[in-house]
Amino acid sequence: MNKGSFLSKALGTILLFSGFTIGLHSPLAIAADYKSEYKMSLVLGPAFPWGKGGEIWADLVRERTSGRINIKLYPGASLVGGDQTREFTSIRQGVIDMAIGSTINWSPQIKELNLFSLPFLMPNYQSMDALVKGDVGKDLFAIIEKQGVVPLAWGENGFREISNSKKEIKKPEDLKGMKFRVVGSPIYNETFSALGANPTQMSWADTQSALASGAVDGQENPESVYAAAKLYTVGQKFVTVWHYVNDPLIFVVNKEVWENWTPQDREIVRQAAIDAGKQEVVIARKGLIEANQPAWKEMEQSGVKVSYLNSAEHALFVNATRDVYAKWKNQIGAGLVEKAEKSIGSAK
Ligand code: X2X
Numbered sequence: 001m002n003k004g005s006f007l008s009k010a011l012g013t014i015l016l017f018s019g020f021t022i023g024l025h026s027p028l029a030i031a032a033d034y035k036s037e038y039k040m041s042l043v044l045g046p047a048f049p050w051g052k053g054g055e056i057w058a059d060l061v062r063e064r065t066s067g068r069i070n071i072k073l074y075p076g077a078s079l080v081g082g083d084q085t086r087e088f089t090s091i092r093q094g095v096i097d098m099a100i101g102s103t104i105n106w107s108p109q110i111k112e113l114n115l116f117s118l119p120f121l122m123p124n125y126q127s128m129d130a131l132v133k134g135d136v137g138k139d140l141f142a143i144i145e146k147q148g149v150v151p152l153a154w155g156e157n158g159f160r161e162i163s164n165s166k167k168e169i170k171k172p173e174d175l176k177g178m179k180f181r182v183v184g185s186p187i188y189n190e191t192f193s194a195l196g197a198n199p200t201q202m203s204w205a206d207t208q209s210a211l212a213s214g215a216v217d218g219q220e221n222p223e224s225v226y227a228a229a230k231l232y233t234v235g236q237k238f239v240t241v242w243h244y245v246n247d248p249l250i251f252v253v254n255k256e257v258w259e260n261w262t263p264q265d266r267e268i269v270r271q272a273a274i275d276a277g278k279q280e281v282v283i284a285r286k287g288l289i290e291a292n293q294p295a296w297k298e299m300e301q302s303g304v305k306v307s308y309l310n311s312a313e314h315a316l317f318v319n320a321t322r323d324v325y326a327k328w329k330n331q332i333g334a335g336l337v338e339k340a341e342k343s344i345g346s347a348k
Contacts, residue, residue: 033260038071041091041099043084043204045075048228050249053155053280054100057251060272065265071098077105082205085184091254092148098253102157106250107185112143114332115340117187117245119321120314122344125289128156128246130347136340144250150258152270153277155249156284158222162242165235166217168307169242172196172320181207181219190324191244195317208234220244223295224284232302240307241296242317251277 040058045051051073058071077084079096088106090096107113115121115136122128131137132154141151162169164178175197182188182199192199202210210216212234219236226232226239251273258266287295296306309317329337 034068035097035257036070038069038097038257039079040071040073041077041079041087041096041101042073042075043077043087043102043105044225044228045073049224049280049284049286050100050102050155050157051075052283053249053251053276056279057100057272057276060275061269064268064272069261069265069269076205077203082203084203084205088147088149091252094254094256096254097257098251100155100249100251102247102249104183104185104188104247107187110143110147112140112332112336114185114187114328115140115336116247117185117191118325118328118332118337119191119244120318120325121340122246123243123348125285126347127344128248130343131340132248134343136336136343139336139339144252148255150253150255151250152253153251153273155251155277155280157247157249158224158284158288159241159243159246160220160222161226161239162218162220162244163226163231163236163239164218165211165214165237168238168305169240170307170309170313171316178218179216181210181216187324187328190327191321194321194324196320211236222246222284223288223293223299224286227295227299232299232304237303238305238307239296239299240309241293242309242314244317244321249277249280 040054042051042054046055054073054075058073061069061071076082077087080086080090084102084105085108087096087099087101088109091099091101103113103116107117116131122131137154144151162180164180166178167174169175172195175192175195177196177198179198179200180192181202182192184201184203189199189201200216202216207219208229208231211219211231214235219231221229221231226236253269261269287293287298300306
């Protein structure tokens with residue numbers, strides 16, 4: 001081998017090697033390990049604040065990763081056949097890559113999330129904020145993380161108000177014998193039973209037709225859900241704004257999916273979740289935090305009778321559900337509930 005060809009071979013090897021190295025570290029090579037689509041599970045689609053939050057999150061991630069992470073929305077809990085109470089298990093198992101889920105739907109797997117379903121725990125938005133932004137929120141994220149799911153940010157479904165097709169509700173006796181659709185955690189059955197009603201557990205997917213057919217008389221959901229689903233068109237003409245619970249939303253990613261992303265991309269996804277969560281909360285509270293709650297005023301224009309409780313009426317509902325609260329305080333963990341009570345007390 002002459003000197004010239006040796007040099008050119010050596011140069012070729014160096015070029016080949018450095019080219020290989022560059023190739024490995026280029027964004028394209030990394031993207032090759034990524035899925036072409038990440039599946040995001042949601043119960044409600046972009047017509048609702050919840051799904052809008054999902055859309056914002058997915059869009060921010062796509063923009064900020066230049067398309068390396070491409071997320072598709074699957075509303076209607078369609079990845080679990082509409083059974084929203086199975087969503088959390090499917091995220092753990094990797095059937096779902098990421099999700100924005102309600103604490104109610106995940107509480108069958110994580111009992112501590114029933115905290116937000118304790119009747120009349122949170123009197124207002126300040127108490128909700130105090131919980132999710134404070135130590136309670138941190139504790140709950142640690143619990144979720146231990147279950148193998150990575151929590152990133154909080155959003156909000158909203159204060160859940162009661163509606164029905166029969167009559168105005170102002171006191172617990174008014175619920176007597178009425179059939180109510182409730183969501184998938186036993187605490188709702190117990191709360192409605194304590195109020196003298198006849199609760200029946202049902203997924204959201206089945207709820208609208210059950211209301212339309214009269215199989216159930218009433219339901220409970222935030223104003224944004226009531227309005228976007230036009231529940232007044234399926235006979236739900238009576239609403240009582242009683243603020244008995246508020247379900248936060250949690251933005252999460254499956255752990256393996258998370259670990260497969262570069263640290264830089266993880267940070268992008270986390271920050272996008274935080275940004276989307278903030279925007280989603282603003283959308284969810286629109287028309288509800290202003291004086292006179294214009295969102296409910298608008299429903300009145302659709303022929304809905306919207307009722308509010310004075311403090312004496314409110315106290316009757318609190319008293320009627322006191323035993324449920326006490327029982328579930330222990331189930332959830334008295335320590336966590338006391339921390340939440342304290343946090344709410346100092347937020348007032
Ligand atoms: O099913 C409901 O009522 C809903 C849409 O609010 C939840 O997923 C908790």
